[in-house]
Amino acid sequence: MSERIIFHIDINHCYAQIEEMMYPALRSVSMAVGGHEETRHGIILTKNDLAKAKGIRTGESLRDAYEKDPDLLIIPPHYEEYIYYTNKVKEIYQDYSDHVESFGLDEAWIDYTDSRNLFGEPEKVCREIVNRVETELGLKVSAGVSWNKIFAKLGSDRKKKDGPCMITRENYQKIVWPLPVQDLLYVGPATYEKLHRREIRTIGDLAHYPVAHLQNAMGMAGVMIHAFANGVDTSPVAETDEVNIPKSVGNSMTLIHDVHSLEELRPVYYVLCEAVASRLREQGLEGSVISVSLRSAGLDWYGCERKLDQKTNISDEIFAAVMSLACRYDFQIPLRACGVTVGHLAEDRKVRQMNLFVNETAREKARKADVALDQIRERYGFYAVRRASTLLDRPLTEFNAKDDHVIHPVGYFQGRKMTV
């Protein structure tokens, strides 16, 4: 089998660049895209070059950012536009391969191996893709080309101005190995700490380290990053329309004000449970493990879960389970954020196992009520119908958990088995 050819292409500071493309005047001011301060989702999501020059960092709070630069212009995110334009970018990639795997909105791998006979030399074609994205959509992207996904991504991170960064078997030791080890995918702060203690500073250090020692210290994760450092990564680029069944569906929320009692928390969970149930039904799934996560004003996490006797996507059932878990929290410290996740998912086959102790007629009614709510909301908007209890504290429950949080973090393996 011939060597694989993988492109990794990354839209440079994606959200900020899309805003600049839509409104070119933004290029001449220091600007960042960030959450709303007043609803406390206040962090910088991405920034433009001028803001970067003033030391603004992705992930920092809006307050810290304003301190560094009082003139910073902060724009709330327009996810609908970002999804639209990043899809347009990926349509260009799809002109060259049927294996285009998204990694978040702004990054994608393209398996070019089998397209080479059609379109020609990888470097030339990769350059052509980069140019097309710029002329057709006005967006700058950086690209890396290698024989595996990990090195291709490292290549695009180098953001070369004069074309794609080509990482080959001949030059990878020169290009990749001197890079700091935290540049490698899957080396987060915790792993970095462990490696640092072993004097592993660069990817080259990691590649030369005895793998058995890493396995002892970190288990399979150690073996995996050691393989990555040596360019051993055979994970495939997913086919363009390959859909992975999620392992869980959940929603969480930073509350607009701290919550001091279970009674106050109840309406918030109504909204969250309805959102999760609705997303489950939309994907034709149901699940049996309900997990609750609570974060106190002291920023401590509290989490617990329970398994139901039967799988469900009915909001009332999820809600009942959630409340039975949340009532264990004593509220000595008020709550700042809460979430619910439904796991152990399976396809909802619409076939019910009858049970002597469960009233299936009542369940069917509850399910129909949920579906009716979905239909009303789809037609007349999310706030067209809501529970009376959510009106007691409108600001606290005035959020559309289902549609306002469409960007979910993604994992590299997306549920696939690790192959090293």
Place this chain on the structure above:
Amino acid sequence: MSELYKRYVDVIVLMKKDRILVPKRLIWDNDREYEIDKILSVEKRASQVGGSGIRYEVMIRGQCRYLFFEKDRWFIESLQP
């Protein structure tokens, strides 16, 4: 070069059976109508006044203009704000 502005405009369009859109007339300020005399080129392009889409290089009364179909509406790179 004089400054250009992004002006959303009403456009009367022929939609052909193979889904191709052919702009025919442009309506300016609700009252003035301009015939599009000729389409010189059609390409996917980003606009210098912001946005991107399908760019029609059109000839109107002897003048060349860029008319864009952006997502679901039309704008022109205009000399007038």
